[in-house]
Amino acid sequence: MLLLSGMTPEQLLDGQLSYYPELIRDSDTLLQILLSELPWHSDSVRVYGKEHTIPRRQCWLGDTGLNYTYSGKTLQPLAWHPRLKTLNHELNQALGLANNSVLCNLYRNGQDTMGWHSDDEPELGPAPVVVSVSLGAERDFALRRKGQSRMYGKLPLAHGSVLVMNAGMQTCWQHALPRRAGIEAARINLTFRCLANPAPLF
Numbered sequence: 001m002l003l004l005s006g007m008t009p010e011q012l013l014d015g016q017l018s019y020y021p022e023l024i025r026d027s028d029t030l031l032q033i034l035l036s037e038l039p040w041h042s043d044s045v046r047v048y049g050k051e052h053t054i055p056r057r058q059c060w061l062g063d064t065g066l067n068y069t070y071s072g073k074t075l076q077p078l079a080w081h082p083r084l085k086t087l088n089h090e091l092n093q094a095l096g097l098a099n100n101s102v103l104c105n106l107y108r109n110g111q112d113t114m115g116w117h118s119d120d121e122p123e124l125g126p127a128p129v130v131v132s133v134s135l136g137a138e139r140d141f142a143l144r145r146k147g148q149s150r151m152y153g154k155l156p157l158a159h160g161s162v163l164v165m166n167a168g169m170q171t172c173w174q175h176a177l178p179r180r181a182g183i184e185a186a187r188i189n190l191t192f193r194c195l196a197n198p199a200p201l202f
């Protein structure tokens with residue numbers, strides 16, 4: 001298993017991942033503001049007909065008029081928090097993107113996790129560029145190729161860092177946020193995404 005943190009941005013998965021530590025300005029303040037001001041809630045998913053509470057808190061914010069599907073339910077993002085609206089705009093300008101929503105995840109401590117998945121929901125389109133901002137406790141971003149159970153490598157994501165999952169990444173790779181023992185501090189992850197506007201009905 002590879003530790004990916006020593007690699008230059010260009011070497012990560014042949015350019016499918018780009019990592020910029022310490023890119024976010026005032027990350028300490030932003031962390032505190034988002035911890036107290038975002039509408040964090042406990043969500044559940046239905047697996048084989050049984051409801052399970054997900055092991056973290058989350059909320060979805062974005063432009064009005066968008067839909068996303070989560071665990072078989074169609075939902076609308078909540079209104080932007082002003083700080084996240086600005087951050088989305090800045091990231092879009094810097095990276096040449098048109099992301100219009102953000103999934104916010106709160107890992108309360110090292111016991112909160114996210115399982116293996118790709119961000120390949122149909123409303124993200126065939127080759128989404130997902131921009132992931134990390135604040136708070138450092139946690140590992142684990143990677144494996146689709147169809148393989150063995151972990152390929154992991155990249156510790158630092159406070160104030162930005163990880164860009166480039167077009168194509170979701171087709172071939174899965175990622176996860178494993179449990180990490182001994183972490184008491186919280187971590188927030190923000191994944192900025194472009195949701196396709198629903199087709200007009202008339």
Ligand SMILES: O=C(O)CCC(=O)C(=O)O
Pocket residue numbers: 103105114119132141157175176177189191
């Ligand atoms: O917390 C992370 O770094 C990953 C989050 C993630 O994969 C997602 O929101 O889809």
Ligand SMILES: [Fe+2]
Pocket residue numbers: 117118119175
């Ligand atoms: Fe993801």
